[in-house]
Amino acid sequence: AEAFAARLAAGSSYDPVSGGRNEAFVGELFERVGMHYMSFDIASGYRTTILDLNHAVLPPSLRRKFDLVLNFGTTEHILNQLNCFRVMHDATRVGGYIHHSLPAVGYVDHGYVTYTGRCFFDVAGYNEYELVDCWFDGPSGGSSVLDSLQSYSSYFPALRRALDRVMQSEEGRTLRDLRIPDVGINVVYRKVKDKPFWGALESSTSVGDIPLAVSTAYQGGSNSGPGQVLHEASRATLTRRLAGALGLGSRQTSASAPRASEATPGPAGLTSQEAGLRDRLLAGSSTLSESLQLYNLMVGRGLEFPLEWEERVLQLGLAAEPDRPDLRSRLEHVRTTLGRMNST
Helix, strand or coil: CHHHHHHHHHHCCEECCCEECCCCCHHHHHHHCCCCCCEEECCCCCCEEECCCCCCCCCHHHCCCEEEEEEECCHHHCCCHHHHHHHHHHHEEEEEEEEEEEEEECCCCCCCCCCCHHHHHHHHHHCCCEEEEEEEEEEEEEECCCHHHHHHCCCCHHHHHHHHHHHCCHHHHHHHHCCEEEEEEEEEEECCCCCCCCCCCCCCCCCCCCCHHHHHHHCCCCCCCCCCCCCHHHCCCHHHHHHHHHCCCCCCCCCCCCCHHHCCCCCCCCCHHHHHHHHHHHCCCCCHHHHHHHHHHHHHCCCCCCHHHHHHHHHHHHHHCCCCHHHHHHHHHHHHHHHHHHHC
16 A cells, blocks of 8 residues: 555656656546546546547446546636536436536636636536535635736737737736736535536626527426527516516515416416416415426426416515516516407
8 A cells, every 4th residue: 555655646746847747647546445437538548538528428328327527627628618517417427426626716827717606606506416515725826817928929929019018007017917826616516316417597797688599598497498489478587587686585475366267277287286386376375486486397397487477476576575666567568468468
């Protein structure tokens, strides 16, 4: 054991001049303690399967086969982030773990991207991962925001001119001397559901409704997908319009509604859970959180959410927060649309 440890330490040593020796691999340590190890890379290496993460999908024989997937400084070097996260998701069995250890701050000329917590937390939410832990490494070292310009200036004359302009201003010289520390982010997921991977849609800066042809691709469910046509009531999802906008969470609120006999029954094929929530909504006994749960369940399976039902959900929202002109405007639009439909 001592000889193995000494060889591993020597083979993985790093010299500031010549770089890493690359004569020992973490896979050897995993195998030493009884684990099966496999690596994916674009170049040959220890127990490595060649897989171009920019384009390749995971072979069917390797899907849901791994208890632990490690992304230790890999995906920041790859342009196609969506494919990377999909491959890792597909490789992990239900109950297995995904550990990301990646650049968050600094690393100015290292790879292609650095990562925000928002990225990982949204991916976890869209794919219903359990977020097990999160922590940061560093700060250490330091780099200049101008390092990339300097590295590529011999290839692109425009970058040399850009550097010259920077040096002509006091602000530019401050940037030149500013050292940005390197900080890494670690996030650990546990995959708890056997479902296809869904990319996250970052909409915090959106100034209007997201078109249905775009948003549907991020709603999940075996029957939904890009461009699927859903009922008009699904536009700019109720989750975004009510749950996120109201910030009500599990607040319990009810509002008066027409009798169930006065409303249309809605789509067929509801599960028993959905049917129960529908009955409470139509009877006027549903809470806001229950009505949003019904919406998410139905849209997640590609079912339409009738305008009559949306009208009642909006009533619940306004009963909780009456001073909401956006909700009142949407309710007026829904009622106008229903009026036109009933008159034809």
